[in-house]
Amino acid sequence: MTGRGSAERLRADCANCAGLCCVALPFTASADFAVDKPGGKRCGNLTTDNRCSIHARLRESGFTGCAVFDCFGAGQRVTGRDGLTPGPEMFAVFRVTRQLHELLWLLTEAEAIGHGEEAPSLIAEIDALVEGDAEVLRNVDVDAWRARVGVVLEQVSHQVRDGLGGRDLRRADLMGARLRGERLRGASLRGALLIAADLRGADLRRADLLGADLRDADLRGADLSDSLFVTQAQVNAARGDAATAVPDTLTRPAHWLPSPPPGQHEASQQARGMPRGKATPVGGGTGVGGRSGNGQRTGRGGRGKRNGGTGPRNGTGRPGRRTE
Numbered sequence: 001m002t003g004r005g006s007a008e009r010l011r012a013d014c015a016n017c018a019g020l021c022c023v024a025l026p027f028t029a030s031a032d033f034a035v036d037k038p039g040g041k042r043c044g045n046l047t048t049d050n051r052c053s054i055h056a057r058l059r060e061s062g063f064t065g066c067a068v069f070d071c072f073g074a075g076q077r078v079t080g081r082d083g084l085t086p087g088p089e090m091f092a093v094f095r096v097t098r099q100l101h102e103l104l105w106l107l108t109e110a111e112a113i114g115h116g117e118e119a120p121s122l123i124a125e126i127d128a129l130v131e132g133d134a135e136v137l138r139n140v141d142v143d144a145w146r147a148r149v150g151v152v153l154e155q156v157s158h159q160v161r162d163g164l165g166g167r168d169l170r171r172a173d174l175m176g177a178r179l180r181g182e183r184l185r186g187a188s189l190r191g192a193l194l195i196a197a198d199l200r201g202a203d204l205r206r207a208d209l210l211g212a213d214l215r216d217a218d219l220r221g222a223d224l225s226d227s228l229f230v231t232q233a234q235v236n237a238a239r240g241d242a243a244t245a246v247p248d249t250l251t252r253p254a255h256w257l258p259s260p261p262p263g264q265h266e267a268s269q270q271a272r273g274m275p276r277g278k279a280t281p282v283g284g285g286t287g288v289g290g291r292s293g294n295g296q297r298t299g300r301g302g303r304g305k306r307n308g309g310t311g312p313r314n315g316t317g318r319p320g321r322r323t324e
């Protein structure tokens, strides 16, 4: 399957997963995780039927990393593989599949945008790898795949942003930066550190956010409606509100504020040519991205591996498994 429809299979489906992210992946006590847990050990909050017993209060319980994490549908795919049962081999396959699924998500966006001519063949290759021999899969060179995919994403980014005059802020250190109302349309923010940056009302349309670290970034009223390569994990890690426009393939995080205080975003909306008082469109999104890419979950202590912006960085957390 190609196109936007294929993105559906790249969404986490916890109901059809053996709780892999809550068992296979390690985490370290930090601002994102309340406790240490080695890879392969069941989280103490995982119930016998593979539900999270604290799903409704992950953030309050010190497991923000879990609320942020996205497996890109790898959990249910690996759970459904023939010949694998929960154990070291399945966990190793899951860790690799999760990274490859993130690349599939990015390629699916590139294909949907219409500039990624090589995206369909790469998607087919990766899918064949994921479906293939488990021993081959667990030993795959993910960095090599990331480099191949990175070339395609780079081409797409250039083609989409060409002529927009966007700023080159690739890998810029913008931690805590005051970017309120900033015109960042068409900017390259690949791999940029935007932790806790004030991006209220910022225009991020067609900005390339591949691997940008958006933890605690303030996106209230910002326009990411057609930002490039932004993922669910990235928006989950940020703050936002009902006036934040996100790509229509993404889900608005439940913890975002329902609405901005009256008039708060007017200035930036007017600067973008929007009528006074009209809210920015609220939608779900078109995104792909991530931090670390090494199959591990990382805390807020900055242990996440940066990969140079050629591929996704991931890693701010893990999915809150549903209790419903």
Ligand code: SF4
Binding pocket: 021, 022, 023, 043, 044, 045, 046, 047, 051, 052, 053, 054, 055, 063, 066, 318, 319, 320, 321
């Ligand atoms: S979502 Fe997090 S806290 Fe809940 S069971 Fe999984 S690893 Fe544990």
